[in-house]
Amino acid sequence: METVTFKLQENILKRIDEMLESLNFNNRTEFIREAVREKLNKIENEKFMTKLAQFKGAAKIKVSDERLHEIREEVANEYAKKFGIDLN
Numbered sequence: 001m002e003t004v005t006f007k008l009q010e011n012i013l014k015r016i017d018e019m020l021e022s023l024n025f026n027n028r029t030e031f032i033r034e035a036v037r038e039k040l041n042k043i044e045n046e047k048f049m050t051k052l053a054q055f056k057g058a059a060k061i062k063v064s065d066e067r068l069h070e071i072r073e074e075v076a077n078e079y080a081k082k083f084g085i086d087l088n
Contacts, residue, residue: 041083 008016016031025031063071080087 013028016028019025020027020031023031025034077087079085
């Protein structure tokens with residue numbers, strides 16, 4: 001793991017310190033590391049949803065309910081694999 005150094009405003013650090021115990025974090029580093037992970041996941045999800053929205057209604061042919069179910073399964077499996085989730 002690589003060390004990264006940065007500065008935060010005092011009021012932000014105070015807010016973090018106030019939340020550490022109630023959120024079961026041992027220190028600021030754990031809190032900030034998790035916050036960065038969550039932000040990265042949120043950005044990826046937003047990109048995915050934007051890309052998916054481009055296809056909404058774009059099909060020239062009707063897609064059966066069965067095929068829609070298959071597509072949803074494929075997307076779910078892809079995300080499960082990406083995030084290390086076992087769906088079985």
